[in-house]
Amino acid sequence: MWPIGNLGLLDEADLRSRGLRIPLDAIWGPDGGGLGGAVVNLGGCTASFVSADGLIVTNHHCAFGAISRNSTDENNLIENGFVAATRADELPGKGMTATVPLRFTDVTDRVTADLPVDELERIRAVERRESEIVAECEAVPNRRCETARFNDGVPYLPLPAGAPTGVRRFVLVEAIELRDVRLVAAPPRSVGEFGGEVDNWHWPRHTGDYSILRAYVAPDGTPAEYAGENVPYRPERFLPVSADGIGPADLVMVMGYPYATERYQTAAEIAEAQEWYYPLRLELFGAWIDQMEDASSASEQAAILIAPMLKSIHNARSHARGLLAALDRSGLLERRRSEERAFRAWAAGDPARARAVEALDGIAAVLGEREASRDRDLLLRFMPRGSQALGFAWTIVKWAIERPKADLDREPGFQDRDEETVRRSFRSAADSFEPEADRRNLALFLHRAAALPEGRRSAALDDLLGPDRSDAAIEALTRRLYAGTALGDVETRLAMLGRPIEALRASEDPLIRFVLGLAEEFDGRIERAKRFDERLADLRPRYVAGLAAFRGRSLYPDANATLRLTVGGVRGYAPADGAVYTPFTTLAGIVEKETGEEPFASPANVLGAIRRGDRGRWEDPRLGDVPVCFLADVDTTGGNSGSPAIDGSGRLVGLLFDGVWEDLSGDYTYNPVTSRSILVDVRYILWHLDRVLGAAHLLREMGIE
């Protein structure tokens, strides 16, 4: 996960010998402007430009919201798929945005100069300075800016000579936010999600997880909301699309915005994850799923509304289960413990190294302190997610608390610039809010919070619940809250956002009143988390700088949603003793899996084209068939969904869409034996557009005749 701003860390000669045929500067030069400029952040996914007229490719699941929001009773685009015959037929993205990277600037000095000693003040100072920097940056019209924190202290950009190491670093990311991103083409779910939850996280895979979008701007070329007069955006850079694809062992490079990794966790932190955090998630999500499945059976309407959250919790549980098993199998904890022993021995007696060992011990001390509140804080964190209504109430209350402060002193997420995002989320929640399921989720979390042992419970919640913390009392309380609240209504919640705290205190809405009683607790949780994180962020760079010296090689910073490049090869792996996964799947495999029942029910036109051998020019002669998906040993994680994979010449050869089960511990450690990403082969996308959908105009636009 090399920082796109620091590709000089890579051994270019070695990459040339492995198949790189363009200079690394062509990916991201000292002044930006390389192929990386074609790689955009699509609300948490990655996407890339593939034509001069702003055509974008990403995963089907990354555009799922837009596909869903454009579906009607008459034409369900999720089931039927969609191809815009002309540009006029391209559908509004309804909330989809694409952020195009422009420039990265190290702002560490400005953020960290003369920080106050007091811990909480320090956090606020950092946040204030980040906000100032962002505000200044956004003074340029149509600029969208963000600071990225590198809490491991590993630099994202080349460090000037003499710059200190072992300190947390900050980088300003300047970008353009395109707010009119339209839906151009998407396969039906039976292609885009072929294999569904059954195949999720698993190879062999036959999923056509792609969609095609287009960015639009105002006629003057500036970013604008959706409008009829808008014109296609003309990106500075777009990726050429390869019609030839890629073969086994070929070099492959993936660019994207991976969210987060945990590569520099200490043994103590890994032990906490393995023994407390993931086991608890596994169990909690299980109960949550049971409840939502039960609620889904109430009506078809309920099932539709609940589906998105249910799917996401299902994925999260599945992830926790696999991660635990993978962590266990990986032996990482024991390896890290043994590395730390060697590290301590290496540092012993050298005062210059002692600082790193002190940091290692300091991290363990923070965990020890955090232990007392961790169960309660985890429940408080999930409560406003499980109960969307509680989430609305909390956002409204917190908005009222923050609003009187100067804009830059407010909590991130509650500044003027965030208002539109919040209002959008309040509106779009109408598509997923099911009051009874929502209420039961709240009851679930309250029940668990109430069942924590004495001294570990939330005092505020104890006060709100009163002496009777029985299931029946919680059931009655939540019924009362949901019967009385008006926050389920979109206009009501929009109207309440922005009301001053006094007005809220006078409100009769029982959920608002309930949350007012919890506000300090919610704030307290955030503050606790910030304090602990701040202490860890202060300690970790010192530890990691020591680790880099101890290991004697360049490190890359943990993923933090900044643009990264990972380089690998097309490569299978052995998922188990006695079995090998080969790196490509083919159309024949779709027919093999076909059962006619979801999630293995391909459209008739796909099956027909496969059965009559209509492979067009997309067949790989080595496979004797059209490739569908492939495996690569690139280093990726969540956020890389939709990432373009390019070959040694910089041509698009696939889209990343999943990882593999055997590598679920990948966020903690890269393992050359099992770290694999699953990509949809560009030839399958082109085959589907060409032989199945007949979308020749899109192929032409991508330069393929």
Added chain:
Amino acid sequence: MWPIGNLGLLDEADLRSRGLRIPLDAIWGPDGGGLGGAVVNLGGCTASFVSADGLIVTNHHCAFGAISRNSTDENNLIENGFVAATRADELPGKGMTATVPLRFTDVTDRVTADLPVDELERIRAVERRESEIVAECEAVPNRRCETARFNDGVPYLPLPAGAPTGVRRFVLVEAIELRDVRLVAAPPRSVGEFGGEVDNWHWPRHTGDYSILRAYVAPDGTPAEYAGENVPYRPERFLPVSADGIGPADLVMVMGYPYATERYQTAAEIAEAQEWYYPLRLELFGAWIDQMEDASSASEQAAILIAPMLKSIHNARSHARGLLAALDRSGLLERRRSEERAFRAWAAGDPARARAVEALDGIAAVLGEREASRDRDLLLRFMPRGSQALGFAWTIVKWAIERPKADLDREPGFQDRDEETVRRSFRSAADSFEPEADRRNLALFLHRAAALPEGRRSAALDDLLGPDRSDAAIEALTRRLYAGTALGDVETRLAMLGRPIEALRASEDPLIRFVLGLAEEFDGRIERAKRFDERLADLRPRYVAGLAAFRGRSLYPDANATLRLTVGGVRGYAPADGAVYTPFTTLAGIVEKETGEEPFASPANVLGAIRRGDRGRWEDPRLGDVPVCFLADVDTTGGNSGSPAIDGSGRLVGLLFDGVWEDLSGDYTYNPVTSRSILVDVRYILWHLDRVLGAAHLLREMGIE
């Protein structure tokens, strides 16, 4: 599945080039006496001698009954495993027998000369002549004889010049039946069934499916029932055990007693299997399993008694499901249809070939007639299996019907020679008879028989049920039958076996009375089946002789529990697009699968030995570990369980114990791409005996120091 009596069909030079280092005559010579003589039939499984003192190896699941019958509350051998420290500690097999092959003689002429024209008389004549031949053969003391039918007409032994082709063939199999077979060693179920139902039929596999037995005879060397004075049997031939095992692509040969294949089914027959027979089994077994699982939850005692039948029905359902999917995938039906079109074209206009085409048409006509009674007959067939009590009653009644006839005129299974087998089964059923589950099974079958459409139901059953065929009436009827019957008691049912029909007619036992009412229907079903089979057996050899000429190569007879040799190689396969199964698994894979919970809960001593790297001399240097199981592309089926696999020098290198899911249609067609057998590697057996169980005395006896 080459006939052991006709190995001249094989291309010995070709086999030599593939690694055969012994003459084929050393496997079975013209006068018998080769390595095949070491291969015994163990009540439906295959087993083989591996020492001069009658030591036998077979699968764990083949000795499961004996292991179970020797288990006590204090020492559950299923859970704990067993090793006899000395010969005196070897445990009685309690019903286990081993049949040692001596000689094969073609008796076709004698059985088929001047058969009556009338179909039913012809069957009886054939049965009578078979019985006569068997009786003459068994006049030699301690000889056990059987005739094997080759209903496809493909010869098991070299045909004398001028012998007719296109006729059903009969072979007399002379053998010795050893009736004192003792349990010497067995791994605990957690090794012998590692992976259980989850891994059943699947690769990768890590199952130590082996057990060790020993045959005993009277001090004078003649077969005898278990007795303290008995001495170890000294077999004429035993297999040398290889300590070196086998490697990828090596030649491997498997000998055994495969029950039945259907390699010469016509397209019409395959269509019937695919569209009626297996779908019906699938559904019926599902209902049966649900019921038995429900009954198992009544008490631990019930669960133990029900377990063997439940396991067998589970396997059968799983088999039906996979077989249907595999048949579908195999495209066999379409291939056979297309072959038949070519065959008809080839035969057209040639009167000598017309006979074969007439036979093909004749087979289709038989199926057409059989259709009217097939649902009812299937239920009647399963009824006395599902209800063991009904089975006892039917055996007792049928015995009384047959007994007045001359011994050789009786139905097979009801002759004097069969009495001891029947009595043994009446006794051993005590270990699996659970009255309430048994009653519910009867109700299930009666319910289904009663629900058949008018005209397809059994008239006799309609009479017995009366006008009220409701669930409640059937429930009441079965409760009455089971409340009143005394057949659940071992001594009672043994005492009733042999009572004349008049005595039974006077019996108050309601189940006996019920079965008396059904006797004609049961007999009718058997007679119908015989008539149809007789007609098919008359037609098929003519069709198959034509097919052999059409295909222009030697055929092998369908499996029929006679001794066969199959030759192949150690070879993996591709189970699906994007995946490859490699041919060996290793100890490391056991740890990978280990969850600590059944069926992946290895004994501590196995895990300990693996974790401390205690591989002894059993490591394969190519694998860097001890092999556990391997795949081979030999051609096998049910009955081959426990079959010895020998290398090119005739040394034992493994025991066959399963097939693979992707080849469940293997009984209908051998497919070089997916036809694989799963074998436990002899080195895993030896490692387990040596490093885990410390059974050095057994290794020494097998010639391994």
